[in-house]
Amino acid sequence: MIFRLLSSLSAKVPSIVYRAALIMKPQVVFVLGGPGAGKGTQCAKIVEVGDVDNYSYTHLSAGDLLRAERNREGSEFGQLIDSYIKEGNIVPVEITIKLLRKAMEETMQIDEKKFRFLIDGFPRNEDNFKGWTSVMDGKADVKFVLFFDCSNEVCIDRCLERGKSSGRSDDNRESLRKRIQTFLQSTRPIVSLYEKQGKVHTVDASRSVDEVFADVKAILDKEG
Numbered sequence: 001m002i003f004r005l006l007s008s009l010s011a012k013v014p015s016i017v018y019r020a021a022l023i024m025k026p027q028v029v030f031v032l033g034g035p036g037a038g039k040g041t042q043c044a045k046i047v048e049v050g051d052v053d054n055y056s057y058t059h060l061s062a063g064d065l066l067r068a069e070r071n072r073e074g075s076e077f078g079q080l081i082d083s084y085i086k087e088g089n090i091v092p093v094e095i096t097i098k099l100l101r102k103a104m105e106e107t108m109q110i111d112e113k114k115f116r117f118l119i120d121g122f123p124r125n126e127d128n129f130k131g132w133t134s135v136m137d138g139k140a141d142v143k144f145v146l147f148f149d150c151s152n153e154v155c156i157d158r159c160l161e162r163g164k165s166s167g168r169s170d171d172n173r174e175s176l177r178k179r180i181q182t183f184l185q186s187t188r189p190i191v192s193l194y195e196k197q198g199k200v201h202t203v204d205a206s207r208s209v210d211e212v213f214a215d216v217k218a219i220l221d222k223e224g
Contacts, residue, residue, distance in 0.1 A: 024115065025138075025140050026104045026115055026116075026117055026139075026140040027140075027141050028141065028142050028143060029057070029116075029117070029142075029144055029145070030123065030142060030146070030194075031148070032121070032124075032145060032148070032190070032191055033148030033149065033150060033205060034148075034152070034180055035155055035159050035170075035179045035180060036150070036154070036157075036162070036176075037148040037150040038148055038150070038158075038205045038209065038212060039120045039121060039148055040059075040120060041209055042146075042205075042212060042213060043059040043061070043120050044059065045209070045216070046118060046216065047059050049217075055116070056113060056114065057117065057118045058104075058107050058114050058116065059118045060100060060103050060117055060120065061121055062096055062099075062119065062120065062121040062122035065096075065099040065100065065103060066096065066099065067081075067168075069081060070082050077095050081095065085170055086169060086170065086175070087178065088170065088175050088176075088177075088178030088181075089182065090125050090182065090186060092127075093127050093130075097131055100119060100122065101135070101139075104117055104140070123190055124182075125187060126186070126189070126190065128190070129190050129193065142199070144199045144201055144223060145191065145194045145199050145200045145201070146201055146216065146219065148212070149202050149203065149204060149205055150204075150205040151206060156173070156180070159171050160172075160173065160176070201223075203215045
């Protein structure tokens with residue numbers, strides 16, 4: 001009888017652990033860098049090797065979520081998001097956080113083991129930072145910031161090349177100039193703010209994809 005009870009308890013332990021992880025809080029890494037710095041590419045590689053190296057991160061791109069919402073039929077925010085994106089401006093924080101929080105909750109409901117998130121392209125300004133702190137403080141833990149540092153020239157060249165096949169309306173020279181200015185004026189100070197907290201890992205993103213990822217992997221191995 002006791003043996004059967006112990007066996008039953010043992011079988012339930014993994015489930016209990018995963019449910020505890022769900023109750024714990026999402027573990028978040030903010031991924032920042034200028035347009036074309038390689039944020040999406042590196043996040044995809046982290047997810048790709050995740051099962052092998054036990055990273056188990058889910059990639060959430062703030063930009064992709066916003067574009068999907070913009071294109072969703074019946075979206076109350078679609079037209080507003082479209083106008084902000086075309087002008088290279090930052091979408092109101094309330095919309096972005098709502099989409100990010102929904103995506104994290106849905107991911108964790110589907111798979112209890114998926115409580116680690118790479119949030120790519122957020123926070124992009126002080127309003128984003130304050131909005132996240134206000135809404136998500138105590139609901140998610142920011143582990144660190146992965147900052148991909150790259151020159152404006154390299155970023156523009158990469159985006160123009162990407163624009164040939166991406167279909168993105170903002171991968172053109174006029175939008176890129178606005179987006180880079182927005183990054184320098186609004187996002188770079190947020191990186192500096194996290195640097196003062198000792199939470200930033202900076203990677204030279206001007207190199208090849210594999211060279212950059214070697215540095216990223218070393219950071220993830222260290223951070224766990």
